[in-house]
Amino acid sequence: xxxxxxxxxxxxxxxxxxxxxxxxxxxxxxxxxxxxxxxxxxxxxxxxxxxxxxxxxxxxxxxxxxxxxxxxxxxxxxxxxxxxxxxxxxxxxxxxxxxxxxxxxxxxxxxxxxxxxxxxxxxxxxxxxxxxxxxxxxxxxxxxxxxxxxxxxxxxx
Numbered sequence: 001x002x003x004x005x006x007x008x009x010x011x012x013x014x015x016x017x018x019x020x021x022x023x024x025x026x027x028x029x030x031x032x033x034x035x036x037x038x039x040x041x042x043x044x045x046x047x048x049x050x051x052x053x054x055x056x057x058x059x060x061x062x063x064x065x066x067x068x069x070x071x072x073x074x075x076x077x078x079x080x081x082x083x084x085x086x087x088x089x090x091x092x093x094x095x096x097x098x099x100x101x102x103x104x105x106x107x108x109x110x111x112x113x114x115x116x117x118x119x120x121x122x123x124x125x126x127x128x129x130x131x132x133x134x135x136x137x138x139x140x141x142x143x144x145x146x147x148x149x150x151x152x153x154x155x156x157x
Contacts, residue, residue: 005078012078012081021135039051055087098121118140119136
């Protein structure tokens with residue numbers, strides 16, 4: 001039983017990157033741009049931006065799943081915690097390391113974390129809804145590929 005619960009938690013964490021990628025590309029840069037625009041065109045109006053409503057939606061879903069499974073620690077409990085673990089990683093890496101939305105003084109000089117930061121900067125090279133590349137939050141394709149994709153996007157208009 002412990003193994004199944006651990007696999008549910010870890011599997012959900014990993015699947016959340018795919019869910020987040022799809023939500024970022026097709027919702028946030030699609031019909032949900034109204035909230036996400038604040039993240040690409042920051043106004044400097046304080047700690048929160050409209051885009052943070054996406055975190056509230058995902059957290060609400062995780063809370064509901066944890067609550068549903070809390071009676072018997074069923075699958076929804078562990079799925080909810082997998083989503084919560086992903087949300088914590090997102091908060092640490094995306095909001096902290098990449099966007100410095102809270103005091104985080106570490107600047108990676110090489111490796112995975114540096115690639116993650118640079119990939120997100122390439123994503124933010126476009127301030128509009130269309131033309132962005134690199135929609136993942138905790139995974140980034142190699143930088144030369146992303147730069148080529150961005151160049152192709154710019155050339156195609």
